[in-house]
Amino acid sequence: MGGYGSGKRGARDTVESCLTIDANFYAKKGFFKPGIWHGIARWSTGGRETGSCGVLARIEEVRASVTLQYNKQERIVPLTYYVPGFGGRRYFFLCPVCGRRVRTLHFNNVRDGVAVACRTCHNLTYTSCNESHKHDSIFKLMARGDSRFTWKDYKQAMDKLTKESRKR
Numbered sequence: 001m002g003g004y005g006s007g008k009r010g011a012r013d014t015v016e017s018c019l020t021i022d023a024n025f026y027a028k029k030g031f032f033k034p035g036i037w038h039g040i041a042r043w044s045t046g047g048r049e050t051g052s053c054g055v056l057a058r059i060e061e062v063r064a065s066v067t068l069q070y071n072k073q074e075r076i077v078p079l080t081y082y083v084p085g086f087g088g089r090r091y092f093f094l095c096p097v098c099g100r101r102v103r104t105l106h107f108n109n110v111r112d113g114v115a116v117a118c119r120t121c122h123n124l125t126y127t128s129c130n131e132s133h134k135h136d137s138i139f140k141l142m143a144r145g146d147s148r149f150t151w152k153d154y155k156q157a158m159d160k161l162t163k164e165s166r167k168r
Contacts, residue, residue: 012125018106019043019051021068021116023079023091031057032064032079032091051107066093068116070107075116077105097121 021041023032031037037057043050054069057079064079078094080101092101095118102118136155143151 012123013108014127015106015119015124016127018108018122018124019053020104020106021053021055021093022104023093024103026055026057026066027089027091031055031066032059032081032089034059034061053107064091068105070115073115077116093118095121 026032029039031039037059039055041053041055043052051070054067056067056069058065058067059079064081066077066079068075068077075096077096079091080094081089081091084090092103093105094100095102095105097117098121100118100120104119105116106119106122106124107116108122108124135158136151139151139154139158142154143149
């Protein structure tokens with residue numbers, strides 16, 4: 001019952017485990033200029049392709065959108081923008097699920113027929129969020145054997161030692 005390492009660890013998928021498209025990347029590559037632009041987004045790990053997606057951008061005076069073709073599905077994602085104080089335009093995707101203005105969209109395992117959505121709709125977290133609690137169970141085990149300290153005391157002491165060792 002509840003030994004070392006047991007419990008709900010890494011229950012949520014992470015942003016790093018998904019394929020991600022970034023509006024800033026496509027803006028820098030010139031996809032978001034007036035007209036129709038197309039290309040292929042490719043992702044790779046260790047030199048091996050892990051995924052690809054067709055990208056078709058339609059930028060008109062009144063409306064802008066990106067069509068993503070992934071796993072034999074086609075999803076039209078509206079674009080929006082604002083004009084920063086220094087000129088130009090900063091583009092954002094509108095999440096196809098919730099309509100939020102987001103810089104990145106993520107391809108995750110198809111759940112409820114939704115392959116591409118924002119981090120919130122896919123219920124994604126960052127790897128670093130899980131790592132900050134990686135050793136909590138060890139600190140709790142240490143505190144069980146010594147009634148003078150709580151597990152948080154052990155964690156704070158370890159954090160302080162880690163910070164001091166990085167300064168050297």
